[in-house]
Amino acid sequence: MFIAEGPKLVQEILQSRNAELKNLYALKRWIRENKELVPTANVTEIEETELERISNLKTPNNVLAVFKKFQIKEPVVRNKISLVLDAVRDPGNLGTIIRIADWFAIDEIICSDDCADVYNSKVVQATMGSIARVNIFYTDLEAWLKEQPVRIYGALLEGKDITKMNAIKEGLVIIGNESNGIRRELVPYVNERITIPRKGNAESLNAAIATGIILSHLIS
Amino acid sequence: MFIAEGPKLVQEILQSRNAELKNLYALKRWIRENKELVPTANVTEIEETELERISNLKTPNNVLAVFKKFQIKEPVVRNKISLVLDAVRDPGNLGTIIRIADWFAIDEIICSDDCADVYNSKVVQATMGSIARVNIFYTDLEAWLKEQPVRIYGALLEGKDITKMNAIKEGLVIIGNESNGIRRELVPYVNERITIPRKGNAESLNAAIATGIILSHLIS
Numbered sequence: 009m010f011i012a013e014g015p016k017l018v019q020e021i022l023q024s025r026n027a028e029l030k031n032l033y034a035l036k037r038w039i040r041e042n043k044e045l046v047p048t049a050n051v052t053e054i055e056e057t058e059l060e061r062i063s064n065l066k067t068p069n070n071v072l073a074v075f076k077k078f079q080i081k082e083p084v085v086r087n088k089i090s091l092v093l094d095a096v097r098d099p100g101n102l103g104t105i106i107r108i109a110d111w112f113a114i115d116e117i118i119c120s121d122d123c124a125d126v127y128n129s130k131v132v133q134a135t136m137g138s139i140a141r142v143n144i145f146y147t148d149l150e151a152w153l154k155e156q157p158v159r160i161y162g163a164l165l166e167g168k169d170i171t172k173m174n175a176i177k178e179g180l181v182i183i184g185n186e187s188n189g190i191r192r193e194l195v196p197y198v199n200e201r202i203t204i205p206r207k208g209n210a211e212s213l214n215a216a217i218a219t220g221i222i223l224s225h226l227i228s
Numbered sequence: 229m230f231i232a233e234g235p236k237l238v239q240e241i242l243q244s245r246n247a248e249l250k251n252l253y254a255l256k257r258w259i260r261e262n263k264e265l266v267p268t269a270n271v272t273e274i275e276e277t278e279l280e281r282i283s284n285l286k287t288p289n290n291v292l293a294v295f296k297k298f299q300i301k302e303p304v305v306r307n308k309i310s311l312v313l314d315a316v317r318d319p320g321n322l323g324t325i326i327r328i329a330d331w332f333a334i335d336e337i338i339c340s341d342d343c344a345d346v347y348n349s350k351v352v353q354a355t356m357g358s359i360a361r362v363n364i365f366y367t368d369l370e371a372w373l374k375e376q377p378v379r380i381y382g383a384l385l386e387g388k389d390i391t392k393m394n395a396i397k398e399g400l401v402i403i404g405n406e407s408n409g410i411r412r413e414l415v416p417y418v419n420e421r422i423t424i425p426r427k428g429n430a431e432s433l434n435a436a437i438a439t440g441i442i443l444s445h446l447i448s
Contacts, residue, residue, distance in 0.1 A: 113428030208333030
């Protein structure tokens with residue numbers, strides 16, 4: 009199971025057809041305003057002080073819900089673009105990347121086993137609800153990539169200038185760890201190196217920012 | 229004055245010609261390895277436990293430096309692209325945006341007075357050193373925008389598709405607050421509305437992600 013907090017995130021997950029609510033703890037006011045959304049059997053009314061005690065947030069926000077983890081589906085990679093994340097360990101980055109994927113209609117993310125846990129509360133919160141719409145699949149990337157029948161693009165140094173590339177309709181896009189990039193063992197599987205050209209002095213871009221930029225050029 | 233922590237960030241700021249170091253507190257090891265970088269007069273050797281006590285980081289990292297705030301320069305907006313931030317209140321977002329600007333060779337950011345403080349330690353850390361290379365100017369945006377002689381682009385709903393626009397050589401790009409967008413009072417100053425087209429279901433993009441995507445399309 010996992011925890012989601014705050015009216016917006018909880019509502020987004022409740023509305024998704026993949027979600028299965030176990031328990032929901034909320035202030036009286038929230039319950040009154042969201043009667044249609046939640047079967048009363050799962051709801052416990054609590055006081056502000058109780059919410060503070062169970063919340064992971066600095067500013068607890070009306071409602072905390074416990075959901076069953078989503079069912080993991082084997083990724084389908086044909087006729088679409090999917091993201092592959094190699095050792096994205098920062099929970100905020102992973103959550104933000106899931107939200108970006110959802111913005112660009114990507115519904116599969118394949119994570120290396122050493123990425124942050126998608127059910128870490130910081131990841132869940134940063135997805136802003138997109139966690140319910142994107143299938144997140146953890147695996148041994150080297151073994152997995154070997155078997156894939158589509159073109160593999162990798163964010164690497166000295167690749168093709170992403171701003172000059174044409175949009176693609178199918179393929180896997182690998183984003184590496186911010187400090188170390190894509191691990192050496194995976195590079196042989198990359199069919200096309202892609203690069204965001206640097207104009208100024210910052211040494212690197214955050215992995216989530218790089219993901220946003222790359223997808224906005226590859227997806228039309 | 230302001231505080232910067234960790235070897236990488238402190239080194240980046242020390243190497244910038246705008247930086248003026250007041251004091252630096254570091255572990256013996258760091259001092260030994262960075263002799264050329266720091267005038268000994270400003271350096272205090274401390275123990276790990278002392279660093280823990282003065283650090284803002286969860287994992288204190290070798291060195292903490294106190295710098296004088298950078299001199300504020302009146303922005304020059306002709307013949308270049310500059311960023312304008314309206315009520316970007318999240319420190320992590322502001323820091324990340326400064327780093328993105330630096331990546332794209334933008335050297336001026338004009339902030340509304342209600343943006344996060346650039347010297348907030350979370351902002352400083354998130355800039356990864358770019359804070360020393362980008363001029364951050366706080367002002368009353370409405371009064372300021374009125375006086376500007378260049379074209380003003382604003383990230384707004386129902387604008388031109390950013391992925392289909394040509395690169396520009398001059399102009400101001402306004403990024404609004406994530407929840408509320410660009411405040412109503414500023415919209416009349418926008419000469420061109422620009423939009424990142426949404427393909428999927430996420431309701432919005434984080435302000436830093438939007439900045440990265442917009443700049444990567446506008447700057448060539």
